[in-house]
Amino acid sequence: MALVIAGTPGVGKTSVAQRLSQRTGRRYLNLANLIVENQLYAGFDEERKAYVVDTRRCREYLSQVLTCREVLDTHVVEAVPPSKVSQVFVLRLNPIQLRERLRARGYPERKIQENVEAEVLGVVLVDAVNHFGEERVCEVDTTGLSVDEVVQVILDALAREEIMKNLRPGSVDWLEKYHHLLH
Numbered sequence: 001m002a003l004v005i006a007g008t009p010g011v012g013k014t015s016v017a018q019r020l021s022q023r024t025g026r027r028y029l030n031l032a033n034l035i036v037e038n039q040l041y042a043g044f045d046e047e048r049k050a051y052v053v054d055t056r057r058c059r060e061y062l063s064q065v066l067t068c069r070e071v072l073d074t075h076v077v078e079a080v081p082p083s084k085v086s087q088v089f090v091l092r093l094n095p096i097q098l099r100e101r102l103r104a105r106g107y108p109e110r111k112i113q114e115n116v117e118a119e120v121l122g123v124v125l126v127d128a129v130n131h132f133g134e135e136r137v138c139e140v141d142t143t144g145l146s147v148d149e150v151v152q153v154i155l156d157a158l159a160r161e162e163i164m165k166n167l168r169p170g171s172v173d174w175l176e177k178y179h180h181l182l183h
């Protein structure tokens with residue numbers, strides 16, 4: 001079954017998923033690229049300068065092409081068919097550090113604020129739990145870890161149930177400390 005690496009934009013999905021692909025021999029798939037290449041969008045949001053994903057068509061497309069030997073990199077978890085996925089790793093990052101990373105990328109302030117708020121609230125985690133069910137979802141706090149260290153946590157979790165248990169949804173909570181970042 002395929003593995004999914006999810007998380008708020010900028011948390012490190014692509015870096016981690018590509019390295020995980022190298023370490024496991026699984027094929028790396030970037031869902032954002034697939035959506036553009038195969039026109040799996042419903043339109044373009046001018047304000048956000050982003051495609052609006054057609055999640056139903058995207059799921060249908062992935063149901064056809066996934067062989068279950070992939071690492072899928074996405075922040076739109078609803079676009080992935082649950083029947084093809086064994087485990088979802090939602091990467092989390094301290095929102096202050098996420099803000100710095102997005103600033104370094106030159107993102108507009110409004111987009112940075114939206115993504116920081118999404119990370120504080122754990123939007124992608126909640127979406128993933130709703131879509132895949134709690135048993136298949138875990139979260140990895142990447143704060144202070146290198147890409148290799150994050151990949152090692154994931155490999156250890158896949159190998160040992162007791163490590164996976166420590167990554168259960170709810171293990172990361174930025175709300176208490178960082179609610180002041182919400183507008």
Ligand SMILES: Nc1ncnc2c1ncn2[C@@H]1O[C@H](COP(=O)(O)OP(=O)(O)OP(=O)(O)O)[C@@H](O)[C@H]1O
Nearest residue numbers: 008009010011012013014015016075101145146147
């Ligand atoms: N563990 C890490 N430690 C330090 N920097 C990192 C780490 N992971 C990723 N980065 C850096 O953070 C930036 C964002 O990483 P990356 O592109 O992998 O994120 P992403 O989640 O795929 O973002 P997007 O959703 O926009 O595609 C890059 O400059 C990358 O080099």
Ligand SMILES: [Mg+2]
Nearest residue numbers: 013014015073
């Ligand atoms: Mg990426």
